[in-house]
Amino acid sequence: MKKRFLIPIILILFSAVLTVCGRLSQPFADFYAAYIFPWISTPYAFLSGLVPISLGELMILAGIVLVAAGIPLMIILLIFCRKSRTKVAKTSLTIALWALAFVSVTESLNCFTLYGCTRFSDRYFKSKVHTNEELSDLYGKLITQCNQLAGEVPRDEHDRFVLTIDVVSEAKAAMKKASRIYPQLSGYYPRPKPIMFSYFMSQSNLQGMYLPFAMEASYNDDMVKENLPETICHEYSHLKGFMQEDEANFISFVATMESDEPQMKYGGCLCALEYVHNQVYSNHVESAYPLTALISPQVTNDWFRFMPDNYWEENEDKELISTDTVSSVSSAASDKSMKLNGVEDGIKSYSRMVNLLLDYYYPPEE
Numbered sequence: 001m002k003k004r005f006l007i008p009i010i011l012i013l014f015s016a017v018l019t020v021c022g023r024l025s026q027p028f029a030d031f032y033a034a035y036i037f038p039w040i041s042t043p044y045a046f047l048s049g050l051v052p053i054s055l056g057e058l059m060i061l062a063g064i065v066l067v068a069a070g071i072p073l074m075i076i077l078l079i080f081c082r083k084s085r086t087k088v089a090k091t092s093l094t095i096a097l098w099a100l101a102f103v104s105v106t107e108s109l110n111c112f113t114l115y116g117c118t119r120f121s122d123r124y125f126k127s128k129v130h131t132n133e134e135l136s137d138l139y140g141k142l143i144t145q146c147n148q149l150a151g152e153v154p155r156d157e158h159d160r161f162v163l164t165i166d167v168v169s170e171a172k173a174a175m176k177k178a179s180r181i182y183p184q185l186s187g188y189y190p191r192p193k194p195i196m197f198s199y200f201m202s203q204s205n206l207q208g209m210y211l212p213f214a215m216e217a218s219y220n221d222d223m224v225k226e227n228l229p230e231t232i233c234h235e236y237s238h239l240k241g242f243m244q245e246d247e248a249n250f251i252s253f254v255a256t257m258e259s260d261e262p263q264m265k266y267g268g269c270l271c272a273l274e275y276v277h278n279q280v281y282s283n284h285v286e287s288a289y290p291l292t293a294l295i296s297p298q299v300t301n302d303w304f305r306f307m308p309d310n311y312w313e314e315n316e317d318k319e320l321i322s323t324d325t326v327s328s329v330s331s332a333a334s335d336k337s338m339k340l341n342g343v344e345d346g347i348k349s350y351s352r353m354v355n356l357l358l359d360y361y362y363p364p365e366e
Contacts, residue, residue, distance in 0.1 A: 004094045008101035015108035022113030029116030033241040042188050045215040049190035056211030110212035115341040120247040125359035134362045136288035142273040149266040150298035161302045163225040170261050171232040178255040185240050192232050194221035199318045204330035207231045210238035229267030246352035279354045
């Protein structure tokens with residue numbers, strides 16, 4: 001077999017073996033995350049960061065163009081270039097194999113294998129069954145924190161939080177502070193990149209995105225900027241090998257709360273309050289319901305905001321596919337991807353951040 005076929009096939013098989021080893025052996029995945037992944041991710045993220053726009057987005061667009069134009073071109077050449085059919089077929093197969101090899105290797109090295117790591121709660125917290133009383137107390141604690149921070153941040157004429165800081169510098173500083181608690185977070189952080197096709201991200205209900213094949217932390221540039229502190233720190237967590245979404249959510253909370261900047265703290269605290277609020281009501285913790293009335297008008301103005309006012313009406317002309325369809329397909333794809341990587345509850349795992357918050361604030365008594 002020729003090298004142009006053999007090498008990509010070997011790379012694909014290597015990726016499969018690495019992923020299976022990470023899935024079947026937790027010690028292997030932990031060793032990989034601690035001692036191998038940093039040597040891959042840091043230079044890769046640095047080189048990717050030299051490109052001023054999202055390299056991952058460019059790769060996706062190139063892939064779409066390659067498929068959309070390449071397949072019809074291949075068919076045409078096979079039909080009309082009878083003497084060159086073998087050459088056309090071999091060239092097409094070579095391109096397909098190398099593209100598949102690249103995706104397989106980068107996804108395995110930078111994502112799939114890391115799903116097998118020891119759970120964050122098992123690494124850093126002692127096991128404990130939490131009560132509704134603790135959930136209620138956490139709800140009240142976050143309400144108090146958010147109410148206080150809401151009065152310390154800039155606001156517009158509608159009394160809504162306005163982000164005025166250099167959020168990238170503050171996010172990097174916050175993650176470095178958090179690394180004192182969780183050492184795996186130490187090291188280099190590239191500049192996060194806005195996605196050019198942010199409208200599609202908005203339709204998909206995505207605030208941020210980790211692109212393993214480009215080692216980039218990307219974000220939705222159309223969403224309200226108040227979401228950036230939590231979003232950037234969340235995606236930075238993925239760059240350090242924390243693939244589970246609840247863990248990235250929790251790390252983002254810790255990082256923003258470790259920041260010296262009130263705007264960072266407020267962004268992270270507000271996100272945590274939203275998750276805990278939803279958990280209180282989904283668990284029917286009726287004793288906590290009266291606490292909702294204590295949420296200040298300023299916090300009420302800010303929470304559960306994703307897109308700016310009138311965003312959908314002002315961008316109707318960009319809707320090539322209905323938002324409901326894109327949202328449904330995106331959610332189903334994300335859910336399926338997570339389940340294939342061993343996350344049994346799929347996209348619902350985001351809300352497991354609440355369990356980590358309870359572990360953090362209410363450790364078992366010695």
